[in-house]
Amino acid sequence: MDMTKRRLLNFAAALPALLAIPGCQLVGSGPPPREFRLTPKSSFSDQLQKVDWSLGVSLPRADRSIDTDRIVRLTGGIELEPYANVAWANRPTPMIQTLILQSFQNSGAIDLVVDDRSDIRPDMVLRTALREFQAEHVDAGPPEIRVALDARLLEMPKRKVLDSEIFDRTVVAVGNNIEAIIAAFDQALGKALKALVEWTLTTGEGAR
Numbered sequence: 001m002d003m004t005k006r007r008l009l010n011f012a013a014a015l016p017a018l019l020a021i022p023g024c025q026l027v028g029s030g031p032p033p034r035e036f037r038l039t040p041k042s043s044f045s046d047q048l049q050k051v052d053w054s055l056g057v058s059l060p061r062a063d064r065s066i067d068t069d070r071i072v073r074l075t076g077g078i079e080l081e082p083y084a085n086v087a088w089a090n091r092p093t094p095m096i097q098t099l100i101l102q103s104f105q106n107s108g109a110i111d112l113v114v115d116d117r118s119d120i121r122p123d124m125v126l127r128t129a130l131r132e133f134q135a136e137h138v139d140a141g142p143p144e145i146r147v148a149l150d151a152r153l154l155e156m157p158k159r160k161v162l163d164s165e166i167f168d169r170t171v172v173a174v175g176n177n178i179e180a181i182i183a184a185f186d187q188a189l190g191k192a193l194k195a196l197v198e199w200t201l202t203t204g205e206g207a208r
Contacts, residue, residue, distance in 0.1 A: 040102035054112035056122035062130035073135040142173040145184040
């Protein structure tokens, strides 16, 4: 028997024992992570002025450390680490772009708002950067959830910057369980989205 055949027979004989080793699990064979998504802002002041111009919403920019489908927490002030067995249903930047669009639509104050893939040339463009999007553990208690969006409103087609603003919101989770943490993410982002929508509409209307 040649050496190649002997090696194949030895491997075949060992295979059942390898498969029977307790605790062994093939990569990707475990249960999938629980997936979560956030919601758009749906309640706005009745005093919000209706505008007659169109708005384009660009995909937010973000550092790769937070633009991940993993839900992350900041520990020791410097290290980002993911929570186990949970994930966002989509990366934060496309998820938040969609939520910004839906929040503007829910405001009832603007008729035409599109993303940056649209063929429509809007009158204004909203550009954002996601600076903070994590849970922050400072002690053994529930974490603080921090969401920070930098925003710039541009008048088109000259791309003139009308104004810029930072929307930084923090909400303390009511518990350490993942459901409470996600709820706090939703509240913090909702506060930022409401302020962003109102600021954009007021700033844009003031430039007309």
